[in-house]
Amino acid sequence: MKKRIKIAANGPTLSRIIFGTMKWGEWGWKLRTRAITQLIEESIEAGVTTFDHADIYGHYTTESDFGKALKVRPDLRKKMEIITKCGINLVTPNRPQHKIKSYSTSKEHIIKSAENSLKALNTDYIDMLLIHRPSPLMHPDEIAEAFTQLRAQGKVKYFGVSNFSVSQFEMLQSRITLMTNQVEGSILHLPPFFDGTFDQCIKKRISPMVWSPLGGGNLFTVSGEIRTERIKKAANVIRERVGDIGLDQIYLAWLLKHPAKILPVLGTARIDRVKDAISALKIEMTDEEWFTLLEASTGKEVA
Ligand SMILES: NC(=O)c1ccc[n+]([C@@H]2O[C@H](COP(=O)([O-])OP(=O)(O)OC[C@H]3O[C@@H](n4cnc5c(N)ncnc54)[C@H](OP(=O)(O)O)[C@@H]3O)[C@@H](O)[C@H]2O)c1
Numbered sequence: 001m002k003k004r005i006k007i008a009a010n011g012p013t014l015s016r017i018i019f020g021t022m023k024w025g026e027w028g029w030k031l032r033t034r035a036i037t038q039l040i041e042e043s044i045e046a047g048v049t050t051f052d053h054a055d056i057y058g059h060y061t062t063e064s065d066f067g068k069a070l071k072v073r074p075d076l077r078k079k080m081e082i083i084t085k086c087g088i089n090l091v092t093p094n095r096p097q098h099k100i101k102s103y104s105t106s107k108e109h110i111i112k113s114a115e116n117s118l119k120a121l122n123t124d125y126i127d128m129l130l131i132h133r134p135s136p137l138m139h140p141d142e143i144a145e146a147f148t149q150l151r152a153q154g155k156v157k158y159f160g161v162s163n164f165s166v167s168q169f170e171m172l173q174s175r176i177t178l179m180t181n182q183v184e185g186s187i188l189h190l191p192p193f194f195d196g197t198f199d200q201c202i203k204k205r206i207s208p209m210v211w212s213p214l215g216g217g218n219l220f221t222v223s224g225e226i227r228t229e230r231i232k233k234a235a236n237v238i239r240e241r242v243g244d245i246g247l248d249q250i251y252l253a254w255l256l257k258h259p260a261k262i263l264p265v266l267g268t269a270r271i272d273r274v275k276d277a278i279s280a281l282k283i284e285m286t287d288e289e290w291f292t293l294l295e296a297s298t299g300k301e302v303a
Pocket residue numbers: 019020021022023052053132162163182183210211212213214215216217218220246248265266267268269270273
């Protein structure tokens with residue numbers, strides 16, 4: 001399997017494995033500029049060139065942590081693709097105007113958020129902007145107007161959504177081209193495999209992205225739980241056939257085998273895990289192995 005993929009006919013080419021930045025800063029590892037710079041550089045070297053952000057990560061601080069690294073090493077910008085998201089309003093001292101957690105998909109909010117992201121990230125374009133969560137108050141005409149303006153100004157190249165249902169995707173896609181739907185998906189979280197999300201992506205010839213591809217770490221940390229133990233046992237059998245690899249690579253290979261051409265968004269800040277994820281592209285899982293893991297997850301054989 002190739003390290004890079006064109007995610008839609010007129011869409012961007014991204015690395016097949018995406019590096020999520022959610023826990024790089026305030027919400028996790030609290031990396032300093034030098035460590036972030038090194039992580040970006042080593043990740044690009046390994047073949048993971050696409051970085052997933054959101055305005056809210058680290059209570060609205062992680063984009064600027066990343067931007068500080070790009071200020072030190074502006075040459076890295078042209079070697080990477082940046083995805084970011086907008087549309088969630090968090091309650092935090094960094095946004096005292098937010099009284100409760102809410103969503104905003106107004107034209108004004110989307111444009112302002114993208115402009116804030118550009119500034120924080122120290123870049124003059126974003127490769128892809130996603131609406132982070134579907135809002136019950138969203139209207140596709142308004143979102144399309146914002147996207148059209150941002151694209152015309154060269155501020156954002158491509159657009160997509162995250163956590164959208166099939167019908168919400170269809171509604172927005174009726175007004176503007178969307179390149180992806182980033183949803184939760186893993187051997188522990190199966191809904192998009194069966195609720196039409198991935199079918200819709202195949203139908204539209206776009207690739208979905210999945211967040212928490214390793215169950216947010218629960219595949220490793222929740223021990224003694226019957227379901228995870230069953231999954232681990234099934235994965236260990238595959239590991240014996242394939243050779244000296246980690247369970248994380250088996251779980252990623254399971255996602256990568258799906259015909260929707262899923263792009264997993266990793267949630268680590270460890271370069272060794274990133275390199276292991278790239279190696280998972282080489283694993284060829286048989287159909288029977290894929291179904292063995294599915295059965296281990298659901299606890300029953302397919303009908
Ligand atoms: N669109 C959305 O609504 C949305 C929502 C949530 C997240 N996201 C994106 O998705 C990204 C990934 O989410 P996630 O953090 O839930 O992903 P994840 O990759 O499923 O989980 C990451 C966790 O798994 C652990 N892990 C990975 N490999 C391991 C191994 N071999 N052994 C033990 N532990 C292992 C990591 O530990 P270490 O830290 O020790 O490596 C980390 O705690 C985020 O960074 C963000 O960019 C998007």
